[in-house]
Structures are given as structure tokens and as C-alpha cells.
Amino acid sequence: xxxxxxxxxxxRLARLALAEEEIEPMARELSAVLEHVERIGELDLDGVQPTxxxxxxxSKVDVTRALRPDxxxxxxxxxVALAQAPAVSDGGFLVPSPQA
Amino acid sequence: xxAEVLALxxxxxxxAIGAGELDAGELFSFYRERAEADREAxxxxxxxxxxxAREAPGKAGTRVRETVPHWPDTVRMHESAGSxxxxxxxxxxxxxxxxxxxxxxxxxxxxxxxxxxxxxxVARLREAGAPxxxxxNQDEFAMGSSTENSAFxxxxxxxxxTRVPGGSSGGSAAAVAAGLAPWALGTDTGGSIRQPxxxxxxxxxxxxxGSVSRYGMIAFASSLDQAGPLTRDVTDAALMLAHxxxxxxxxxxxxxxxxxxxxPSAERLDGVRIGVPAELEPEGSSIEDGVRxxFHRALALAEELGAQVNxxxxxxxxxYGLSAYYILAPAEASSNLARFDGVRYxxxxxxxSKVEGATDLxxxxTRTRHDGFGREVKRRIMLGTYALSSGYYEAYYGRxxxxxxxxxxxxxxxxxxxxxxxxxxxxxxxxxxxxxTADPWSMYLSDYFTVPMSLAGIPAISIPCxxxxxxxxxxxxxxxxxxxxxxxxxxxxxxxxxxxxxxxxAHALERAIAFDSTAAHV
Numbered sequence: 001x002x003x004x005x006x007x008x009x010x011x012r013l014a015r016l017a018l019a020e021e022e023i024e025p026m027a028r029e030l031s032a033v034l035e036h037v038e039r040i041g042e043l044d045l046d047g048v049q050p051t052x053x054x055x056x057x058x059s060k061v062d063v064t065r066a067l068r069p070d071x072x073x074x075x076x077x078x079x080v081a082l083a084q085a086p087a088v089s090d091g092g093f094l095v096p097s098p099q100a
Numbered sequence: 101x102x103a104e105v106l107a108l109x110x111x112x113x114x115x116a117i118g119a120g121e122l123d124a125g126e127l128f129s130f131y132r133e134r135a136e137a138d139r140e141a142x143x144x145x146x147x148x149x150x151x152x153a154r155e156a157p158g159k160a161g162t163r164v165r166e167t168v169p170h171w172p173d174t175v176r177m178h179e180s181a182g183s184x185x186x187x188x189x190x191x192x193x194x195x196x197x198x199x200x201x202x203x204x205x206x207x208x209x210x211x212x213x214x215x216x217x218x219x220x221x222v223a224r225l226r227e228a229g230a231p232x233x234x235x236x237n238q239d240e241f242a243m244g245s246s247t248e249n250s251a252f253x254x255x256x257x258x259x260x261x262t263r264v265p266g267g268s269s270g271g272s273a274a275a276v277a278a279g280l281a282p283w284a285l286g287t288d289t290g291g292s293i294r295q296p297x298x299x300x301x302x303x304x305x306x307x308x309x310g311s312v313s314r315y316g317m318i319a320f321a322s323s324l325d326q327a328g329p330l331t332r333d334v335t336d337a338a339l340m341l342a343h344x345x346x347x348x349x350x351x352x353x354x355x356x357x358x359x360x361x362x363x364p365s366a367e368r369l370d371g372v373r374i375g376v377p378a379e380l381e382p383e384g385s386s387i388e389d390g391v392r393x394x395f396h397r398a399l400a401l402a403e404e405l406g407a408q409v410n411x412x413x414x415x416x417x418x419x420y421g422l423s424a425y426y427i428l429a430p431a432e433a434s435s436n437l438a439r440f441d442g443v444r445y446x447x448x449x450x451x452x453s454k455v456e457g458a459t460d461l462x463x464x465x466t467r468t469r470h471d472g473f474g475r476e477v478k479r480r481i482m483l484g485t486y487a488l489s490s491g492y493y494e495a496y497y498g499r500x501x502x503x504x505x506x507x508x509x510x511x512x513x514x515x516x517x518x519x520x521x522x523x524x525x526x527x528x529x530x531x532x533x534x535x536x537t538a539d540p541w542s543m544y545l546s547d548y549f550t551v552p553m554s555l556a557g558i559p560a561i562s563i564p565c566x567x568x569x570x571x572x573x574x575x576x577x578x579x580x581x582x583x584x585x586x587x588x589x590x591x592x593x594x595x596x597x598x599x600x601x602x603x604x605x606a607h608a609l610e611r612a613i614a615f616d617s618t619a620a621h622v
Contacts, residue, residue, distance in 0.1 A: 007482070014434060014485040015441070016478060017466035029479055029540060030486065036541055037423040037496070040503050050501030053353060054323065054508060054557030055309050055596050068349055080216045086448035093443050098461040 001031045105130050106621060110188045110282040110336040111363070114229075117186040124187025127282075128156040128231060131189050134280050135234045138622075146256045146265075146622070148275040150194050151202050151235040185225065185343060189233035191281035193272050195242060196222050196327075197316040198232060205318040206240040206250040206268075209472030210446045219316025220348045221285065221327045228343040233281055236271030240474045241437065242292055242320040244268050245546045248537055249476045256533075257300060258620040259586055260573045263530040266296030266546070272330045273300040279621035283340060284330045289321050290425050291526075291550025293328045294562035298525035298589025301564045301620060303606070304330045305337045306550075308596045309557035310355040312341075313348030321432035322353070324425075324554050332617045334563060334607045338363050341599065358597055364607035370406035372605055374399070374592075375413035375518030388528045390568025394588035395524045398565040401612045402522075407605075413514045413521070417506040421552040422544060424507070427487050427500040428555075434484030437477070442468035479540065508556040515595045520605055523549040525562040525589030529571060553593045561606050564615040565590035587615075 002010075007027045011018050018026060078091060087094035105127065108116060116122035135152045138145040192198060195205040197215035204210040218226070226232065239249040247255040247270025255270045257263040258278035265274040269286030273296035276284050286293040288306035297304025305328045312327045319325060329340035342361035348354045376399065380387065387395075399409050442448035442464055449467035473481065487496035514521060526546050536543040553560040567585030590609070594602045 002486070006486075010482050010486045010489065013489060014481050015438075015462070015465045015469055016473075016481060017470035018478075019470070022478075026479065026482060030483055033426060033479075033483060033540055034486075036544075037426050037500075039423045040420050040427070040499050041495070043417070043420065043499075043503065043506070045499055045502040045506070048502040048505050050498060051323075051504040051508065051555075052501075053310070054504070054555070055355065067352070076216060081444075083216070084213060084445035086442060086446075095443055096461045096464050 002027050002034065102130065106279050107618065108282075109332050111339050113188050113282060114184070114186040114339070117188070118184075125156050127187065128189045128233070131233055131281060132156065135191070135275070138278075138280050139234075143253055146258055146261070146274050146278055146280070147253050148236055148255055148271045148278065148280055149191070149234045150204060150206075150237055150252050150271070153201075153231075153233055156231070185229035185339070187229055187231065188282050190225055190230040191234045191236050191272060191275050191284035192222055192232060193269050193284070193286050194235045194238050195287060195318040196285065197318065198222055198235065201232060201235060203235065203318065204251075205242070206238040206252065207472065207474070207477070208251040208447060209440050210318070211251065213446055215316075217316060220313035220350060221344050222316070224346070225285070225340065225343055230343075234275070236269070236275055236284060238271055239268035240477050241318065241433070242268040242287055242289055242325075243433070243476050243480055245291070245295055245543050246531070246536065247271060247296070248533065249474055251474060254533060257530045258622060259301065260530065262574045263532055263586070264299070266299035266526070266530065268292040268296075269304075269330060270296045273297050273302055273304065276300070276302045276330050276332060277620045279618065283332070283336050285327060285340075286330045287317060287325055287327050288550075288554065289324045289326075289429060290554045291547035293330060294550045294560060294589065294591060295526050295547055297330055297562040298564075298591075299530040299587065301587030301615065302330055302332060302617060303334055303337050303561065303563050304328065305341060305561045305599075306553070306559060307341060307345065307599060308357070308559045310353050311345045311357045311597070311599075313346070313351040313354045315348055315350035319436040321429040322436060323432060324429060334364055334561070334603055334610050337561065338603045357599075359600055361603070362600055364600075364603040366604035366608040367611060368406050369402055369605060369608050372407045372520065373518040374402055374407050374409050375514055375521045376409060376411045377413055377415045377418065377514070377521060377523065378411070379415050379418045380523065386527065387524055388568065388570060390570030391524050391526075391528060391588050394566035394568060395590060398590045398609065398613060399522065402609060405608055405612055410518050413518055415507070415510040415514060415552065417503060417510050418552040420503050421507055421555055422548055424500040424503040425551045425555060426483070426544060427496045428504070430480040430484030431487045431497050432484070434481045434488065437473075437481055440469065440472060441465050447472040476540070504555045507552050511552075511556045511558060511595070519594065519601065521593045523591045525549060525591040529568045529586035529588060549591055558593055558596050559599050559602055560591055560593035561602055562589040562591050563606050563610055563613070564588070564617065565609075565613050566615065
């Protein structure tokens with residue numbers, strides 16, 4: 001079961017503000033889902049390798065050479081990259097001061 | 101004229117255009133007007149679309165401005181993909197980035213966002229000749245099984261407007277079922293193509309993980325997300341898939357598919373071994389009787405066509421699939437959705453939009469994310485953050501990745517004795533709006549049969565296999581329904597890269613089932 005303090009701790013990690021009235025339902029709903037997912041605790045998984053690329057680990061297709069050469073290439077023009085930003089200043093993204 | 105155009109499948113329309121019997125511009129205008137009428141009707145219509153193109157492209161398949169210089173092979177379609185798509189317009193799920201058209205992933209967080217580049221899958225289809233018709237409604241960030249989690253209102257099921265179309269690609273499925281688009285692109289993370297295809301009576305295919313580039317798809321769970329077609333029939337699904345697959349330098353997890361996708365031609369299933377897993381009963385609920393009847397009828401038809409149906413196979417870890425999925429997918433989502441912070445694009449909370457003032461950076465982040473995300477998305481971010489937090493990682497994420505390995509091994513063992521595996525696509529037919537929103541796990545259970553294939557990365561297709569007569573159908577505006585019964589989907593799954601075998605078997609069964617895919621046209 002997840003309690004109020006744990007919900008607030010996780011919300012802080014997730015950078016998510018919760019209104020007072022959202023906290024209790026969140027605790028209840030997370031607890032209910034966790035009760036279901038914790039069923040995987042029943043399984044004996046000693047020595048089982050975790051999956052990374054699901055197809056690569058189960059077929060003969062080669063995914064080991066997926067990296068491209070580390071060479072410079074063109075990227076988004078600055079004005080295009082900034083065009084959708086909520087606030088810009090001097091050719092950069094504008095954000096509130098971390099310690100206002 | 102218009103009834104004749106509407107009756108054409110995408111492949112038929114493409115052939116008619118190629119033969120000079122149909123004009124691509126007229127076809128585009130025909131569907132554009134149908135889609136626009138639904139969009140203008142808002143919640144009075146089906147609410148399939150979040151955006152509809154204003155005009156036909158000057159020339160079908162014309163390349164639009166590319167702001168981002170791609171790697172050379174990014175937009176190059178598969179070399180030998182066969183015939184061109186000849187101007188058959190395409191509806192695209194909202195979460196695909198499309199230059200010059202809003203791409204909002206069903207979220208307030210991205211309301212009005214217009215990306216500076218186009219997703220590789222959409223670009224390849226456009227290069228092959230399929231112009232962008234519309235963007236389709238979806239559950240927010242693809243999290244949901246009913247399209248009720250969209251910030252732009254729910255999409256309704258064209259078979260019965262009091263019911264959901266499934267999700268998360270509900271707008272795409274409903275648009276194809278209603279004849280508002282010839283075909284549509286969706287994405288599937290745990291069933292988001294197959295389940296809405298099932299609930300709307302259309303075909304939906306989730307390809308082998310990695311065979312279609314994820315570049316430009318607004319990410320949900322990157323180790324599971326995969327793009328695929330929603331179409332009226334199996335041939336259309338093959339035609340679209342043929343033009344989507346291939347390695348893309350912009351997606352390092354994409355793979356070169358070892359086969360070209362061929363248009364299916366099989367009419368028989370002689371020698372095809374179809375396995376039905378023993379683990380068919382979901383925990384805490386069961387398959388509806390009407391679904392079970394349609395499923396067994398489809399298996400009987402498969403046997404008549406020459407298939408050997410083997411009910412002796414087992415996927416012992418499949419019943420744990422949903423549990424593993426609801427650790428893995430939220431964990432990956434919590435990481436992917438960290439990018440929505442009010443800095444580079446999308447929403448910034450109004451209360452902190454002024455830089456000068458009492459608010460600081462952390463406050464801006466947390467308020468923006470509070471205001472921008474809907475309830476289900478917040479729940480999954482919290483769940484994923486919890487599962488990844490210090491002290492819990494091994495018990496949740498680490499174990500879930502091992503369960504995933506066991507599920508993939510179960511499939512490998514099963515495929516040693518059968519060619520394909522059959523299940524119902526979803527335990528039930530389309531459910532009523534609001535029926536499952538209060539209890540998240542009851543909603544999650546509608547993906548019980550689709551999640552294991554996603555975890556194993558293998559291809560799976562849903563085709564309509566009949567109507568369940570268990571539920572009465574409500575007609576439009578409370579009128580008497582025209583006919584009765586709701587669509588049921590049959591899921592067929594095969595080993596990685598077995599798309600051709602899957603499409604052939606689905607094609608033969610589709611002919612035998614003879615489902616009327618135009619019955620819900622509006």
C-alpha cells in the first residue's frame with residue numbers, strides 16, 4: 001500500500017504538482033494497480049537474463065552495429081528550434097531562475 | 101458515384117487511379133469532405149479527428165518542405181515495395197509528428213503544437229504516394245484502451261455511439277470503420293492498434309518490433325511502441341506495411357526486415373498449424389460468451405480451410421504479461437514524458453509564465469506538468485517513477501524485464517510446434533462510454549490477449565471474425581439500431597518477421613469469414 005507521504009515523495013521525483021484533493025485518490029489507485037503487478041513476485045526468476053532489445057535477443061537479426069559514425073551533421077536552425085517555445089530571449093529558451 | 105468511391109478499398113482505389121479510372125484529387129476531396137463534416141460536428145459526430153487537411157495537395161505525393169536535413173535513407177521508402185500508393189489519402193494518429201499539421205498526442209500539454217519535421221513512417225508513406233488527410237483522435241500519449249482519455253473529447257464507436265471505439269488508436273479505427281478515411285496509421289504499445297481494430301470491426305496489424313521506424317512518434321514506451329496499419333481488409337494492411345518497413349538511421353532500434361512484404365493471395369490454410377494457448381482465461385474476468393462463440397467459429401472455419409488447430413500449446417508466463425507490462429510501460433513513460441517541462445515546446449502553466457515574479461524553475465515544472473497532463477497520464481508517470489525509484493528498481497523493473505524474457509521463451513517454445521497462435525483480440529466487445537474509467541485495472545484487462553505479443557516483440561494482426569449478438573446495439577441519436585451485434589476480433593500472432601505468413605493466413609480466413617467491413621459506414 002502506498003500512503004500519502006510516499007505519493008508526495010514520488011510526485012516530487014516526477015516533478016508533478018498534485019492538488020490536495022488529488023493525493024488520496026492517487027494513493028488508492030496506485031495501491032490497487034501495484035497489488036496486481038506484484039503478482040510477478042510469485043515467479044522464480046533466478047538466473048533469467050533481463051530483455052534488452054526484444055527482437056535482437058530472440059532472432060538472428062544483427063543489431064550490434066546500430067551505432068552511426070560520430071560525425072557532425074546539419075541540425076534544426078536555431079529559429080525553428082525556438083519557434084514553439086513558450087518564452088525565448090537572446091536566441092535561447094527563457095526560464096524562471098532556479099532560485100527566485 | 102460517391103457510393104462507388106466509398107465502396108473501394110485502398111488497394112482498389114490505388115489500382116483505379118493507376119488505371120486512370122479515378123482521379124487522385126477527386127478521391128482526396130471526397131474523403132476530405134467526409135472527414136471535415138465529422139470534425140465540424142464535434143461531439144455530435146464521431147469525433148474521429150483532431151485536424152483535417154484544408155485542401156488536396158497540388159500533386160498527390162508531392163514532397164513538402166523538409167526543415168530538418170535527414171540522413172539519406174530516412175525518407176527513402178523500401179526499395180522494392182511494389183506498386184505505388186497512387187494518391188490514396190491517409191489518416192494518421194495524432195502522436196505522429198507531421199510538419200505543418202498539429203501533432204498533440206491527445207494532450208493539453210501539446211495543444212496546438214506543430215512540429216518542425218515529419219515522422220519517418222508518415223514520410224515514407226507520403227513518398228510512396230499517400231497524402232496526409234487528417235490527424236486522428238487518441239488516448240492521451242497513447243495511454244488508454246478507449247480513447248476516453250483524449251484532451252479533445254472521446255471518439256465514439258460507429259457501430260454504436262453509446263460505446264467506445266477502443267484505444268489508444270480509437271480515432272484511426274473508428275475513421276476506417278465509418279468510411280471517413282480509406283485507411284489509417286496507428287501505434288501499438290500493448291494492443292493500441294489491435295484492440296480498437298477489434299472493437300470497430302476493421303483490420304489492425306502490429307508489426308515485429310523494430311521493423312517500422314519510431315522516429316517522429318511522440319514516445320510512450322520505447323521498447324514496445326510500434327507503428328502499424330488500420331485498414332478495411334488484410335490486403336490494404338499488407339500494402340501499407342510494405343511501404344513503411346525498413347531500417348532508419350534516425351531510430352537506432354529499427355531493423356532491416358529480412359523479407360519484402362508481399363500482397364497476400366492465400367485462399368487455403370493447408371498445412372498451417374494454428375495453436376490456441378491453454379491460458380485463455382484472464383485473471384479476475386473472463387471472455388464474453390459472444391466473443392467465445394465467434395472465436396470458435398473462426399477456428400472451425402480455419403480447419404475447414406485445411407489448418408490444423410492445436411489446443412495443446414501453453415504460454416505459462418502469459419498470465420503475468422499484464423503485470424509486467426504495467427511496470428515496464430509506465431516506467432518507460434515516466435522517463436519519456438520528462439521532456440514535457442514547459443521549456444522548449446508545449447504548455448507552460450499560466451501561473452508561472454512570467455519569468456519575473458515569485459515563481460522559480462521547479463515551481464514552473466511542477467505546475468506545468470500538473471496542468472498539462474490528464475489523470476491517466478499522471479497515474480502512469482507516478483507508477484513508473486515509483487517502480488524506478490531507489491530501492492524498488494530490482495523488485496519491479498528488473499523482475500519485469502526477466503518476465504519479459506520468459507514470455508518470449510514461451511512463444512519460442514510454442515512456435516516450435518505451431519506456425520501461428522490464435523486468441524480473441526480482446527475478452528469483450530466495445531464497452532459503454534464511462535463503463536471502465538473508474539477502475540483502471542478493468543480497463544487494462546481489455547489488453548490481456550494483446551500485451552504478451554507486445555512484450556515478445558512479435559507481429560500480430562486482428563481481423564473481424566463476426567458479430568457478437570450478446571449485446572443490443574443502440575442506433576444513432578437513440579434511434580433503433582440498423583441490425584444487431586457488435587464486432588469481434590480474432591488475433592493471429594507469428595514469430596518475429598513472419599508478417600507475410602501472418603498476412604496470408606489472415607487473408608484466407610478473411611475470405612471465409614466474409615465480414616462486411618462497410619456495415620458501419622456513415
